[in-house]
Amino acid sequence: MPKLYDYVLSGSCYKVRLLLSLLGIAYETQAVDFFPGREHKRPEFLALNPLGQLPVFEDAGLVLRDAQAILCHLANTYDASGQWLPRDVRFGSVMMWLSFAGGELMAISGARMIAMLNYAGDLAALQAKARAALRLLDDHLADRAQAGGLWLVGATPTIADIAMFPYVALSHDAGIGHEDYPAINLWQRQVRKLPGFVGMPGVPDYF
Amino acid sequence: MSLTDDRAALDQWYTLGALQDFPAGAEVPSRLLGEDLTVRRLTDDVEVRAAGRALPVRTDYGHLWTSFGTPERDLFELPESREPDRRWIHCGPVRVRASGLRLVENFLDLAHFPYVHTDILGSEAHPEVARYEVEQRRDVDELWATKCEFYQPKAAAASDEGQISKYMYRVVSPFNVMLYKTPPTAPDRWDVIALFVQPADEAVSVAHAFMLVIDLTSTDAELSAFQQMIFVQDKIVLENQRPSLLPLQPGRETPTRADLSSVLYRRWLKEKQLRFGTEPRTDLQSTDLPHA
Numbered sequence: 001m002p003k004l005y006d007y008v009l010s011g012s013c014y015k016v017r018l019l020l021s022l023l024g025i026a027y028e029t030q031a032v033d034f035f036p037g038r039e040h041k042r043p044e045f046l047a048l049n050p051l052g053q054l055p056v057f058e059d060a061g062l063v064l065r066d067a068q069a070i071l072c073h074l075a076n077t078y079d080a081s082g083q084w085l086p087r088d089v090r091f092g093s094v095m096m097w098l099s100f101a102g103g104e105l106m107a108i109s110g111a112r113m114i115a116m117l118n119y120a121g122d123l124a125a126l127q128a129k130a131r132a133a134l135r136l137l138d139d140h141l142a143d144r145a146q147a148g149g150l151w152l153v154g155a156t157p158t159i160a161d162i163a164m165f166p167y168v169a170l171s172h173d174a175g176i177g178h179e180d181y182p183a184i185n186l187w188q189r190q191v192r193k194l195p196g197f198v199g200m201p202g203v204p205d206y207f
Numbered sequence: 208m209s210l211t212d213d214r215a216a217l218d219q220w221y222t223l224g225a226l227q228d229f230p231a232g233a234e235v236p237s238r239l240l241g242e243d244l245t246v247r248r249l250t251d252d253v254e255v256r257a258a259g260r261a262l263p264v265r266t267d268y269g270h271l272w273t274s275f276g277t278p279e280r281d282l283f284e285l286p287e288s289r290e291p292d293r294r295w296i297h298c299g300p301v302r303v304r305a306s307g308l309r310l311v312e313n314f315l316d317l318a319h320f321p322y323v324h325t326d327i328l329g330s331e332a333h334p335e336v337a338r339y340e341v342e343q344r345r346d347v348d349e350l351w352a353t354k355c356e357f358y359q360p361k362a363a364a365a366s367d368e369g370q371i372s373k374y375m376y377r378v379v380s381p382f383n384v385m386l387y388k389t390p391p392t393a394p395d396r397w398d399v400i401a402l403f404v405q406p407a408d409e410a411v412s413v414a415h416a417f418m419l420v421i422d423l424t425s426t427d428a429e430l431s432a433f434q435q436m437i438f439v440q441d442k443i444v445l446e447n448q449r450p451s452l453l454p455l456q457p458g459r460e461t462p463t464r465a466d467l468s469s470v471l472y473r474r475w476l477k478e479k480q481l482r483f484g485t486e487p488r489t490d491l492q493s494t495d496l497p498h499a
Binding site: 117118204 | 225304427428439442443
């Protein structure tokens with residue numbers, strides 16, 4: 001059975017849990033004491049992922065790190081319809097937004113660790129980066145809505161939407177509300193309606 | 208904001224975190240009651256300073272405790288900490304943008320289980336809070352709620368099935384609270400789950416959850432993850448509660464029968480004339496004001 005090395009409050013682990021649930025894939029988890037135990041920096045975990053980061057996913061002998069890479073693997077392996085990782089003209093755009101979700105948007109993750117878990121760092125600088133990323137995302141989704149589109153790319157949800165959702169939804173923990181991002185709010189409601197959607201602690205239920 | 212002048216708040220013990228959060232030799236900044244502090248751990252000793260002054264220190268129950276004032280009593284008793292088969296789990300500090308008193312009150316509340324911790328600590332099919340008993344134990348100056356029972360689909364990390372959990376709640380000081388609850392694997396004993404709140408500012412708190420549990424199967428990571436999941440489900444509700452400071456003025460919030468422990472807690476806070484983390488009152492004559 002596939003195995004997810006998981007931390008319940010990690011938005012990156014949640015990306016993987018969310019797609020596993022949407023695809024109806026059975027899996028087991030191993031809890032990693034990320035906080036306060038810093039188990040992901042201990043030798044046993046570094047043997048799995050030398051970068052010392054969560055999530056790690058084991059599947060049929062593969063050991064994968066990086067949430068975005070794991071989403072690609074899941075869609076590639078388990079989604080016969082090809083909807084979640086389209087191999088046509090949409091492919092490049094899905095990759096582009098996937099990269100944004102694992103890149104610029106992760107400023108929210110950094111700000112969240114400082115605001116919520118007392119990590120050291122420059123909260124105001126990370127919040128500014130996070131707001132810039134959300135602005136860019138909101139503008140894109142507003143353009144998409146104008147053209148009648150509900151999703152980041154094309155007419156169906158893809159792994160780009162799944163990679164994007166967790167840290168957008170968790171931004172409250174980073175001290176960033178959603179009131180300035182109407183197109184994001186519309187899109188978040190669509191994600192929540194997906195059959196098999198699961199939340200996580202900190203993701204608001206009141207949409 | 209600077210240090211409060213609230214005598215009732217100053218004369219209490221507060222935790223600044225688990226001792227393991229303070230590495231030897233390092234100087235760690237902290238904050239309490241509106242004032243910045245520095246914690247320095249020497250080999251055996253811990254030093255806490257604020258505005259050039261050394262504060263009293265205690266290191267009971269794996270935590271660092273301090274006070275700005277002169278607490279009337281020593282730290283509370285926790286006999287379970289001497290039982291050798293207990294697992295000690297420190298769940299780490301979590302910052303919450305809410306009054307610490309709100310955190311304590313939420314911790315005392317059974318009625319929110321089905322709605323905030325759905326299918327874990329409660330289920331929407333079983334929302335009723337059965338009658339329970341509350342008392343103020345004047346000899347130790349603690350509040351207790353006893354004979355609480357609640358149906359829980361997943362009461363703890365080690366649960367395989369639903370159970371009717373028995374609970375007791377114990378408030379040992381305005382910002383420190385704990386509960387005793389049936390462990391899934393040892394129905395004749397009590398797990399202890401404590402919430403030590405460090406009120407950094409009136410509406411900013413750091414929550415230190417700490418457990419002394421009977422569990423032979425779960426890993427430390429599983430035990431801690433379970434408690435963190437529960438607490439972060441509460442956090443989002445706490446941060447959206449208005450007013451964010453606890454109202455003590457009659458009529459501002461209306462309790463129901465399920466809120467007996469909250470009613471007693473608020474009455475006790477009024478009796479102590481505690482103001483830090485409470486909403487300013489407009490119903491008192493100036494001569495009645497606690498600081499007058």
